[in-house]
Amino acid sequence: MPPKQVDRRIQPKQKRAKATREHILDTAATLFGERGIDNTSTNAIAARAGISIGTLYRYFPERSxxxxxxxxxxxxxxxxxxxxxxxxxxxxxxxxxxxxxxxxxxxxxxxxxxxxxxxxxxxxxxxxxxxxxxxxxxxxxxxxxxxxxxxxxxxxxxxxxxxxxxxxxxxxxxxxxxxxxxxxxxxxxxxxxxxxxxxxxxxxxxxxxxxxxxxx
Known part of the structure; x- marks a missing residue:
């Protein structure tokens, strides 16, 4: 049996952190819809969201x-x-x-x-x-x-x-x-x-x- 995958996505509890996470998701959804997933990098998502790439990776360690x-x-x-x-x-x-x-x-x-x-x-x-x-x-x-x-x-x-x-x-x-x-x-x-x-x-x-x- 393959090892169980660990969900590394952060589930924030503070209101501001939750808002940031939803903003990242909304931005990714817009860009994925416009460009397609393969043509949308995490750098592009961070830039459109107005955050650093480090902040994005805190919530989502990879595009998948x-x-x-x-x-x-x-x-x-x-x-x-x-x-x-x-x-x-x-x-x-x-x-x-x-x-x-x-x-x-x-x-x-x-x-x-x-x-x-x-x-x-x-x-x-x-x-x-x-x-x-x-x-x-x-x-x-x-x-x-x-x-x-x-x-x-x-x-x-x-x-x-x-x-x-x-x-x-x-x-x-x-x-x-x-x-x-x-x-x-x-x-x-x-x-x-x-x-x-x-x-x-x-x-x-x-x-x-x-x-x-x-x-x-």
Whole structure:
């Protein structure tokens, strides 16, 4: 078993230090989105942030630490928004018609789109760098799968746990991939909306049919 990696990123407790750390991250996010990660040095980030390179290294000892942190922050934001919306959907009760199921899936995809479209430049840079770093977009799926699984159980009904687990996996990955591609800069707003609506229709129809099959 390989040795466990130690997270060397400083987690400051003082308000000023936290603000400095967030400023570095915000600056890195802007530059990564503008230039790409491979074309952005830590010296360039420090210069744009108006700090010394030594100060940057106090918080992030290498560029990959910035990439990992930005990925974590992005995933946490999607997770927060999704969880909030998911609990709202749960309180409305289970859908009944195919259109209801499609509407639920559209809600899920809207959560993804709200974050991904707003951060499209950074997303493009981060996705291109995932293969070079230990953490990344793959962490998105296990962190959201349990929330989606609760929705699946509520809307489709109880059943074989492995089947519900796989359904949740498919929903998260299919939905995220579709919205990720639709969030690209070269996709128009109309095409993005059409792609998301079509994905919601496919996912909703599938969930509805699964529900009908599970009824006695």
């Amino acid at each position: 630490s910035l990439v990992d942190e930005l990925l974590d922050r992005l995933i946490a934001e999607v997770e927060r928004a999704f969880t909030q919306r998911a609990f709202g959907m749960q309180s409305t009760g289970a859908p009944s018609s195919r259109d209801d199921y499609i509407a639920v899936c559209a809600e899920i995809l809207d959560v993804f789109a709200e974050v991904l479209v707003a951060e499209s430049d950074l997303i493009r840079a981060l996705v291109g760098s995932v293969r070079f770093h230990s953490s990344g977009i793959p962490e998105f799926e296990p962190r959201l799968r349990m929330v989606v699984k609760l929705i699946v159980i509520q809307f489709v009904g109880p059943g074989d746990d492995h089947t519900r687990e796989m359904m949740s996996w498919v929903l998260v990955n299919t939905g995220f991939t579709a919205v990720l591609r639709a969030s690209a800069d070269d996709v128009s707003d109309d095409d993005r909306a059409a792609a998301i609506a079509m994905t919601a229709r496919m996912m909703g129809t599938w969930l509805h049919d699964e529900r009908q099959d599970s009824l006695p």
